[in-house]
Amino acid sequence: xxxxxxxxxxxxxxxxxxxxxxxxxxxxxxxxxxxxxxxxxxxxxxxxxxxxxxxxxxxxxxxxxxxxxxxxxxxxxxxxxxxxxxxxxxxxxxxxxxxxxxxxxxxxxxxxxxxxxxxxxxxxxxxxxxxxxxxxxxxxxxxxxxxxxxxxxxxxxxxxxxxxxxxxxxxxxxxxxxxxxxxxxxxxxxxxxxxxxxxxxxxxxxxxxxxxxxxxxxxxxxxxxxxxxxxxxxxxxxxxxxxxxxxxxxxxxxxxxxxxxxxxxxxxxxxxxxxxxxxxxxxxxxxxxxxxxxxxxxxx
Numbered sequence: 001x002x003x004x005x006x007x008x009x010x011x012x013x014x015x016x017x018x019x020x021x022x023x024x025x026x027x028x029x030x031x032x033x034x035x036x037x038x039x040x041x042x043x044x045x046x047x048x049x050x051x052x053x054x055x056x057x058x059x060x061x062x063x064x065x066x067x068x069x070x071x072x073x074x075x076x077x078x079x080x081x082x083x084x085x086x087x088x089x090x091x092x093x094x095x096x097x098x099x100x101x102x103x104x105x106x107x108x109x110x111x112x113x114x115x116x117x118x119x120x121x122x123x124x125x126x127x128x129x130x131x132x133x134x135x136x137x138x139x140x141x142x143x144x145x146x147x148x149x150x151x152x153x154x155x156x157x158x159x160x161x162x163x164x165x166x167x168x169x170x171x172x173x174x175x176x177x178x179x180x181x182x183x184x185x186x187x188x189x190x191x192x193x194x195x196x197x198x199x200x201x202x203x204x205x206x207x208x209x210x211x212x213x214x215x216x217x218x219x220x221x222x223x224x225x226x227x228x229x230x231x232x233x234x235x236x237x238x239x240x241x242x243x244x245x246x247x248x249x250x251x252x253x254x255x256x257x258x259x260x261x262x263x264x265x266x267x268x269x270x271x272x273x274x275x276x277x278x279x280x281x282x283x284x285x286x287x288x289x290x291x292x293x294x295x296x297x298x299x300x
Contacts, residue, residue: 007052013060013092016084017076021067022060022093026052029123029294030094033059034086036105036130038176038184038209040066040202043104046283051291055100058093062107064211066204077214082110083117090121098123100294101238104279105130106215115238124297126241126290129251129276131259133219139259152254159250166216173210181206191249194280239266241293243286245278246271268293 009024023041031051033044041059048057061068063085064077071077090099101122103111108130115125116132131139140156143149166172184201188194202208244256257269270289272278279286 011092013088015063015068015088016081018063018069018071018085020060020063020069020085020089022058022089024056024058024093025049026055026057028055029298030056030058030097030099031290031294032086032089032093032099032101033057034101034103034107034111035059035062035065036103036107036109037212037215038065038201038205039105040204040208042066042199042202043277043280045199047279047287047290050283050287054291055294056093058089058099060089062110064214065208066202070207070211071214074214074218077212077218079110079113079219083114086110086114087118087121100124100126100290100297102126102128102290103130104128105276106212109133109219112236115236115240116234119236119238122238124241124294125236125238126243126293127260128243128279128286129245129248129256131251131255132236132263135259135263136255138262139255152252156252156255159252162250163216163220166213167221172213176209177206181209184209188277188280192275192277192281194277198280200280236260236264237266239293239297240264241268241270241289243278243289244269244271245274245276247274248276250276268296 007025011022013020013022025048033048035041035043040061044059048059051057062082064070098121101111101115108127111125111127112132115122140153143153184205188200189196194200242256242260244253246253253271260267272282272285274282
C-alpha cells in the first residue's frame with residue numbers, strides 16, 4: 001500500500017463498542033467522507049487530496065474495515081451501530097458545527113439513514129452509488145405496479161444479484177478468501193477504469209470483504225415493511241446532491257436519480273460518465289462536484 005500522505009493526521013476514536021481509525025487533513029469547514037464495501041478510508045484519498053486545500057477533510061474506516069475493529073456478530077453491523085459510530089466521529093472532529101457529509105456505496109446507504117435520523121449534524125449531503133434502502137424499496141414497488149415501469153425494475157434487479165448471493169451462508173466467504181480477493185485489483189483496473197496502484201485495493205481487503213458481508217446480512221432483509229410506512233418518513237431535509245455514475249454496474253441511473261425525489265426536500269442530481277468506483281477513476285470531477293454542492297448550500 002502507498003505511504004500515507006504527509007499531511008494526514010491520524011487518531012483512534014471510540015465508537016459504539018469498537019475502535020475507529022480516523023484520518024484528517026486540511027482546515028476549514030469539515031467534510032466527512034464515508035467509504036463503502038469492500039473499501040477502506042483510502043478509497044477517498046484522491047478526492048480528499050483535492051478538497052484539503054479548502055476544507056477540513058475527515059475519513060474513517062467503518063467497523064469491519066481497515067484499521068478499525070471487526071466485530072464478529074452479524075447484529076453488530078446494523079444501522080443503529082453504524083450511526084452511533086458516525087455520531088462518535090462527529091463529536092470528535094466537529095462537535096459544534098454541522099459537517100458536509102459525503103458517502104459512497106455502503107457509506108452512502110448508511111449516510112441516508114444518518115441525514116434522516118440526525119439532520120442537525122449535517123450542512124449538506126452528497127450521495128454516490130448508494131441509495132436509501134427505503135427509497136429503493138418504494139421505487140421498486142411503484143414501478144412494478146405499472147407495465148411501463150417493469151423494465152427499469154428488472155434492469156435494477158439484474159444488477160442487484162449479489163445482494164441475494166451475500167445472504168447465503170459460507171459460500172461468499174469462500175469466494176472472497178480463495179478467488180475474488182486476489183483478483184480484485186485487476187477487476188478495478190479492467191472493469192472500473194481505476195488506475196493501477198494508489199493503495200487499491202487495501203492490504204486488508206480479504207478480511208474487510210468477509211467482515212463487511214454482515215452489512216448486507218444485518219440490514220437488507222425486511223426493509224420492505226419499513227418502506228411501507230406512509231411517506232417513507234422522515235423526509236430528508238438536508239440539502240442533498242446525488243452524483244450518478246452512468247456506467248455503474250450495480251445501481252442503475254434510473255434508481256439513483258429517481259428513488260430519492262419523493263422524499264428529499266432539496267435535491268440536485270449530477271450525472272457523471274464513470275463507473276461505480278468513479279471516485280477512484282475520476283477524483284478531480286468528483287471533488288469538484290462535492291465542493292460545488294458545498295458552495296451552493298453555504299451561500300447566503
